[in-house]
Amino acid sequence: xPVNYYIFVSIALFCIGVVGVLTxxxxxxxxxxxxxxxxxxxxxxxxxxxxxxxxxxxxESLKGIDGQLFVFFIMVVAAAEVSVGLAIIVMMYRNTHxxxxxxxxxxxx
Amino acid sequence: MNQLxxxxxxxxxxxxxxxxxxxxxxxxxxxxxxxxxxxLASFVASLVIFLAIxxxxxxxxxxxxxxxxxxxxxxxxxxxVDQLTSLFLLIITGVGFLIHVYSASYMQEExxxxxxxxxxxxxxxxxxxxxxxLGANFVILFIGWxxxxxCSYLLIGFWFxxxxxxxxxxxxxxxxxIGDLGFLLAIFYLLATTGSVNxxxxxxxxxxxxxxxxxxxxITLLLFVGATGKSxxxxxxxxxPDAMAGPTPVSALIHAATMVxxxxxxxxxxxxxxxxxxxxxxVVAITGLATxxxxxxxxxxxxxxxxxxxxxxxxxxxxxxLGLGVGAYTGAVFHVITHAFFKALLFLGAGSVIHAMHHExxxxxxxxxxxxxxVTHITFLVGCIAIAGIPPFSGFFSKDEILAAAxxxxxxYWVIGAATAAITAFYMFxxxxxxxxxxxxxxxxxxxxxxxxxxxxxxxxxxxxxLAAVGGFIGIPEAFxxxxxxxxxxxxxxxxxxxxxxxxxxxxxxxxxTEFVLVGVSVLLAVAAIAFAVTRFSxxxxxxxxxxxxxxxxxKWYADEFYDGLVVKPVQxxxxxxxxxxEKSGIDWLVNGVGRSxxxxxxxxxxxxxxxxxxxxxxxxxxxxxLFVIQFFLKK
Amino acid sequence: xGITQILFWFLTAVALGSALMVVLSKNPVYSVLFLIxxxxxxxxxxxxxxxQFLAIVNIIVYxxxxxxxxxxxxxxxxxxxxxxxxxxxxxxxxxxxxGLCLFLVMVAALKDASTQKQLVETSGGNIGLIRYLGMxxxxxxxxxxxxxxxxxxxxxxxxxxxxxxx
Numbered sequence: 001x002p003v004n005y006y007i008f009v010s011i012a013l014f015c016i017g018v019v020g021v022l023t024x025x026x027x028x029x030x031x032x033x034x035x036x037x038x039x040x041x042x043x044x045x046x047x048x049x050x051x052x053x054x055x056x057x058x059x060e061s062l063k064g065i066d067g068q069l070f071v072f073f074i075m076v077v078a079a080a081e082v083s084v085g086l087a088i089i090v091m092m093y094r095n096t097h098x099x100x101x102x103x104x105x106x107x108x109x
Numbered sequence: 110m111n112q113l114x115x116x117x118x119x120x121x122x123x124x125x126x127x128x129x130x131x132x133x134x135x136x137x138x139x140x141x142x143x144x145x146x147x148x149l150a151s152f153v154a155s156l157v158i159f160l161a162i163x164x165x166x167x168x169x170x171x172x173x174x175x176x177x178x179x180x181x182x183x184x185x186x187x188x189x190v191d192q193l194t195s196l197f198l199l200i201i202t203g204v205g206f207l208i209h210v211y212s213a214s215y216m217q218e219e220x221x222x223x224x225x226x227x228x229x230x231x232x233x234x235x236x237x238x239x240x241x242x243l244g245a246n247f248v249i250l251f252i253g254w255x256x257x258x259x260c261s262y263l264l265i266g267f268w269f270x271x272x273x274x275x276x277x278x279x280x281x282x283x284x285x286x287i288g289d290l291g292f293l294l295a296i297f298y299l300l301a302t303t304g305s306v307n308x309x310x311x312x313x314x315x316x317x318x319x320x321x322x323x324x325x326x327x328i329t330l331l332l333f334v335g336a337t338g339k340s341x342x343x344x345x346x347x348x349x350p351d352a353m354a355g356p357t358p359v360s361a362l363i364h365a366a367t368m369v370x371x372x373x374x375x376x377x378x379x380x381x382x383x384x385x386x387x388x389x390x391x392v393v394a395i396t397g398l399a400t401x402x403x404x405x406x407x408x409x410x411x412x413x414x415x416x417x418x419x420x421x422x423x424x425x426x427x428x429x430x431l432g433l434g435v436g437a438y439t440g441a442v443f444h445v446i447t448h449a450f451f452k453a454l455l456f457l458g459a460g461s462v463i464h465a466m467h468h469e470x471x472x473x474x475x476x477x478x479x480x481x482x483x484v485t486h487i488t489f490l491v492g493c494i495a496i497a498g499i500p501p502f503s504g505f506f507s508k509d510e511i512l513a514a515a516x517x518x519x520x521x522y523w524v525i526g527a528a529t530a531a532i533t534a535f536y537m538f539x540x541x542x543x544x545x546x547x548x549x550x551x552x553x554x555x556x557x558x559x560x561x562x563x564x565x566x567x568x569x570x571x572x573x574x575x576l577a578a579v580g581g582f583i584g585i586p587e588a589f590x591x592x593x594x595x596x597x598x599x600x601x602x603x604x605x606x607x608x609x610x611x612x613x614x615x616x617x618x619x620x621x622x623t624e625f626v627l628v629g630v631s632v633l634l635a636v637a638a639i640a641f642a643v644t645r646f647s648x649x650x651x652x653x654x655x656x657x658x659x660x661x662x663x664x665k666w667y668a669d670e671f672y673d674g675l676v677v678k679p680v681q682x683x684x685x686x687x688x689x690x691x692e693k694s695g696i697d698w699l700v701n702g703v704g705r706s707x708x709x710x711x712x713x714x715x716x717x718x719x720x721x722x723x724x725x726x727x728x729x730x731x732x733x734x735x736l737f738v739i740q741f742f743l744k745k
Numbered sequence: 746x747g748i749t750q751i752l753f754w755f756l757t758a759v760a761l762g763s764a765l766m767v768v769l770s771k772n773p774v775y776s777v778l779f780l781i782x783x784x785x786x787x788x789x790x791x792x793x794x795x796x797q798f799l800a801i802v803n804i805i806v807y808x809x810x811x812x813x814x815x816x817x818x819x820x821x822x823x824x825x826x827x828x829x830x831x832x833x834x835x836x837x838x839x840x841x842x843x844g845l846c847l848f849l850v851m852v853a854a855l856k857d858a859s860t861q862k863q864l865v866e867t868s869g870g871n872i873g874l875i876r877y878l879g880m881x882x883x884x885x886x887x888x889x890x891x892x893x894x895x896x897x898x899x900x901x902x903x904x905x906x907x908x909x910x911x
Contacts, residue, residue, distance in 0.1 A: 001753055003863045006790075007855055009757050013764055013783075015848035020768035021726055022840025028773050028819060032780050035811070036764055039787050042803075046873075047865055050794045054866035065872040065881050071799055072882070075806055076893045080900035082811050086818050087904040093822050094910075101722050723836055730843045734850055741854035 006047035013040035027089050027099040031082070038078050042071045111171040114188045117154045117198060118239040120147040124232035132225030140221075141213035144228035148209050148235055152202035159195040166602065168192075170245060177248065181304060189245035189308060193442065193603045197242040197374055200449045204366045205235045207569035211457055212358040214565035215464060227267060227356070234260035238367050242374060247296045247306040250375065254292065254339065257368045258285045264363060265355040277351040284348040288338015292375075295331035302328070312381050314606065322386070329382050329389035333396075336372030341423050342430060343400045347668055349423055353415040357460030360415060365422050365452040370445045373429045377603075380438050384607040394434025394518070398525055401427030403666060405532040409539070410655055410663040413470050414459045417540045421496065422452055424533060428511055431526060437514030438604045439597050443584045444511060446596075447503035450580045451495035454573035458489035461562045461570065462544060466555055472540060476650065477549040481559035484567045486545050488574035493541045495577040497534035497635050505632070506581035512631060513586070513624055523627065531634035538642035546647035588621035588628075749867050752793055760786035773819050777812055784808040794865065796873030 013036060020033030049067025056063035089099060096103050124147030128140045135143075158169065168191035176186035190198070209231060216227055237256025244250040262285075266278030300306055302324055303316050310316060317325075336342070341349035352364045363369070376383055376393070383389055401424045408420035425448050432441035463470055465482055479486045495502040498509070508530060515522035549556050561567065585593040655663040664670075717728070763782040770776050784807045791800035871877060882890055 001749065001865050001867055003865050004855075004858075005753070005757075006865065007858075008852060009760070011848060011851045011855070012761055015844045015851075016761070016764045016768055018730060018847055019841055019844030022723060022730070022843060023837045024768065025723070026773055028815065029767075029776050032767055032776055032815065035807070036767060036780065036783065039784065039803075039807070042799075043787055043790055046791055046794050046796050046799060049872065050796070050865045050867070050870065051863050053870050053872055054864055058866060058869055060871075062872055062877055062881065065877060068796055068799055068873060068878060069882055069886055072802070072878070073886075073889060073893060075802060077896065079806060079811060080896050082814060083900050083904040084907065086814055087907040090818060090821065091907050099822060723840070727836070727839060727843055730847055734843070734846055737850050737854055741850075 003047055003051045006044060010040045010044040010047070013037075013043070025100050025102055027092065027101050030101060031085055031089070035078065035082070038074060042074055045071050045074075111169065113154050113158055114169055114171040114190055114243065115173070117151050117158070117202070118236050118243060120150040120154075121232040121236040121239065123147060125229050125236060128225045128232060129229035132222045132229065135221075135225060137217075137219075137221050137224045140225040140228050141209075144232050145206060145209040145213060147232055148202055148206045151235070151239065152199070152206050155195070155198035155202045158190055159199055162190065162192060162195050163599070168602075172245075182300065184246055184248050184306060186249065187245035187307075188243040188249075190243065191603055192600050193374070193377060194242050196442065196446065196600075197370075198239065200446060201235060201238050201242065201367050204449050204453050204573075205231075205238075205362060207572055208358045208362040208366075208453065208457070211361075211460070211566050211569045212356070214563050215358055215460055216356060227264075230260055230263045230267070231359070231362070234264070234363060234368070238371070241371055245308055247299065247308075247311075250378075251292065251296060254335075254371060254375075255289065257363070257371060258282065258289065258339070261285070261352065261363050261368055264359040265352045267355055267359070271354075274354040277348075277354040281348040281352050284345045285338045288335045288345055291331045291333075291338070292335025295328050295335060298324075298328050298331065308378065312379070312606065317381055317385060320385075325382055326386040326388050329379070329386040330392065332375060332379060332382075333389060333393055336376055336430075337396065338372075339375075340369050340372030340426050340430070341400075342372070342396050342426065343403065346400060346404065346423050347665075347672060350416055350419040350665070353413070353419050357415065357456060357463060360419070361453045361456030361460065364419065365456050366449040369422065369426055370429070370449070373426070373433065373441055373445050376430075376433045377438050377442055380433075380604055380607040381610065383433065384436060384610050390434050390436065392434075394431050394515075394522060397427045397430025397432075397434055398522060398529075399427070400424070401431065401529045402525060402532075403427075405529045405536065406662050407665045408536045409532065410659050412473050412663075414462060414472050414475075414540065414544065415456070415470055417472075417536060418452070418455055418459055421455075421533065421537065422448075424529065425452065425496070428508065428526070428529075431515055431522065432511035435511075435514045435518035435522065436607070437511055438607060439584070439594075439600050440507065440510035440514055442600060443596050444507035446583075447495070447507040447577070447580050450573055451492045451502075451504055451577040454488060454492040454570065454577050455496070457566070457570055457573065458485050458492060461485040461566055462489075464562055464566070465559050466551065467558065469551065469555065472543045473650065474551045474555075475544045475549070476547045476551075477545070478559070479545045482545075482561050484561060484570060488567075488570040489545065490541060491574040491578055493537045496537055497639060498530055498631060499534075499635060499639075500628075500632065501579075501581065503577050503579070503581035506584050506586070509624075509628055509631065510584065510586060513627060516623075516627055527627075527631045527634060530631055531638045534635040535638035535642045538639045539646050542643050542646035543650045546643070547650060550650075586624065588624040749793065752789070756786045756789040756793065759783075760790070774816070777815050777819065780815075781808045781812050784812070791873075793867055794873065795867065795870055798873060798875040798878055 017037035049064040052064030172187040241253025404423035495504040
């Protein structure tokens with residue numbers, strides 16, 4: 001498959017994530033949109049990793065393996081982020097009885 | 110011998126550091142003695158060097174380290190002691206020592222720290238002055254030059270609680286700075302044209318011959334501008350009379366005997382350049398003569414004992430410049446030496462009088478001090494006779510030498526010079542008669558407390574009086590006795606180049622018969638002036654307010670007012686104009702405007718900060734979009 | 746059109762469609778479920794690219810652990826479908842336009858990229874195998890790996906501290 005296809009798929013997924021962040025007001029949905037964006041990037045990284053592998057000629061070459069490792073690390077960070085983020089959302093719900101991010105406008109002050 | 114050269118300025122420097130840093134710890138007796146001993150040690154070292162040079166005739170050089178080095182230019186921190194320098198060393202350290210001893214007694218009323226501060230300044234001054242004359246290049250000379258200017262400032266404003274004194278100090282400093290600028294430009298120009306500032310290179314015949322006459326003229330004129338500032342010549346002379354605000358021994362040391370002769374030293378040092386620039390020589394001679402006349406006439410009507418001496422100093426410095434201008438370098442240096450003796454004597458005598466009168470300086474309130482202050486009276490009289498030019502006192506020989514050279518150069522110079530000499534004799538004896546003769550005119554309280562000064566003050570007076578009386582015998586004119594001018598012989602190596610170039614050596618001295626006539630005339634004039642002054646002022650001193658021409662002279666030709674109108678007022682006017690218009694409504698408006706516009710725009714921009722996370726993200730996406738567009742579409 | 750292409754287009758359609766449904770569905774629980782479907786589709790892509798380890802990890806960590814966490818939180822909060830009381834239509838519209846613009850600009854920018862003709866090795870290659878990934882991870886990337894464990898620890902502590910009741 002040409003790498004272009006993967007690029008465009010990733011862009012599409014990413015932009016759907018962006019639209020989700022921009023339009024939804026439920027904090028959990030926003031959070032999930034962010035996860036979606038992270039995954040689109042992961043997909044792209046894997047595609048590029050395989051592209052580099054193809055360029056190097058295949059076989060026993062390990063070229064492009066870094067890309068997959070970065071995906072691994074992104075997953076790690078995402079997991080950490082989710083645990084903290086969900087804790088924050090729970091906390092926020094406990095205080096405001098709502099998960100609407102528009103209540104979170106204390107940055108103004 | 111080289112180590113000895115370093116020791117000369119080292120002692121006063123150590124004295125300065127110890128007195129200055131430990132001024133709160135050391136008692137008065139220690140600081141006074143310490144400072145005096147430091148200068149005495151310098152004097153001994155100077156004496157040894159002087160004797161060595163006198164016997165060998167060779168200059169001593171000593172290099173400490175490479176001071177400034179860039180490109181082809183190397184300016185070493187080096188000392189050069191030749192005949193001229195060794196003479197100045199003796200004057201500075203010798204007279205300096207006497208004045209230190211005198212000061213220890215004169216300044217006794219000061220509190221410990223101030224007393225130590227005074228001696229620290231005085232030692233720093235001696236150090237700077239030694240640096241000035243010892244330097245083997247113009248840069249070291251300039252360091253000393255600035256150092257003495259600083260010390261002068263510090264000592265004029267020594268009693269800094271009096272605002273007038275501070276103003277006088279500032280005036281002296283600013284006027285010196287104007288001259289210094291000229292001097293600095295001269296150094297730069299010299300560096301640019303010859304590539305060196307070392308005396309040995311600059312004054313070498315090969316270098317001098319290579320320079321354009323116009324270049325030499327410009328350099329020497331700039332050097333002369335520096336000299337007018339430091340040596341109080343027209344147009345930068347008005348600071349010196351005001352400098353009398355400082356303690357009297359300071360006036361004696363700095364503003365009469367040593368610092369103000371720095372200009373003379375500098376020109377004498379660069380004599381070859383000046384000899385090769387006839388235009389500058391004429392300027393120097395005319396400026397000197399004009400200063401001499403102007404200051405002498407002003408001195409006629411001054412009533413402050415120190416002001417009279419100050420104007421007399423300015424006048425005598427004018428004489429020295431006349432001597433330099435007509436090529437009589439030896440005569441000028443000779444007059445520096447004798448002037449150092451008699452003017453230091455006169456100032457110290459005045460200090461003794463002021464001490465006795467409890468800080469009264471107005472001679473109209475003195476009179477008849479002859480009986481109360483016998484030693485001061487006699488020594489002061491010796492000083493007056495010396496400055497009036499009565500043989501065989503020292504002033505006669507040096508003044509006669511300058512006048513003879515002036516006569517050989519231009520008869521008009523001689524006429525004016527001799528007339529000024531007569532005026533000098535007149536005002537000095539007006540001062541003497543008003544102060545020491547006649548009846549006492551002060552308050553009863555002052556009369557009751559009149560006393561002769563302690564020995565620490567009178568002994569220096571006596572020593573200086575002896576020197577002022579016999580000091581002239583180092584330069585008896587050739588007309589009086591053959592081969593008798595010791596100073597001329599001694600300084601021959603320093604000025605030989607000049608005399609050779611100008612081929613003036615033979616014409617410096619007129620024929621013996623002519624010289625006798627000239628001497629006779631000037632002495633007769635002086636004696637007549639003295640006789641008139643003594644008879645007039647011992648019986649009927651002028652106590653009233655001056656009128657007419659006298660008022661004009663008493664107000665110093667309105668020079669201060671003239672400068673005030675010509676320079677100070679316009680500068681202040683421009684300054685306040687710039688302050689009001691350019692600063693307030695221009696620069697301030699601009700600066701405040703920047704602040705206001707930032708405040709205004711940030712107040713508007715603040716509205717974007719809604720606190721809604723969604724709008725932030727939206728803006729961020731917008732920013733990313735813009736970056737993408739720029740990166741991919743505009744860059745192509 | 747080989748089996749690989751067919752699979753590619755199928756997975757792409759599933760991924761994009763379920764991603765859209767994540768954003769569009771009203772009920773957060775549906776969003777979560779659609780997100781899980783999207784993650785499965787992406788894992789399918791990984792398998793297609795022969796990145797087996799990542800595919801498995803993606804399913805276990807994302808579709809399994811993380812999404813279950815999301816579900817827990819939603820159940821915990823007992824969220825009713827969005828009330829839409831004062832929904833700002835303008836912001837929604839602007840957000841949609843912005844996302845669309847971003848998509849168009851990025852596609853336009855990358856359409857002529859130099860990698861256009863590069864092929865991606867789909868079935869072959871062993872860099873996606875756990876053996877090689879593990880060797881690289883524990884040789885070259887051992888320090889980041891250890892650091893990420895510290896990150897996890899701190900995230901755990903942070904979650905506990907934040908979630909604790911006063």
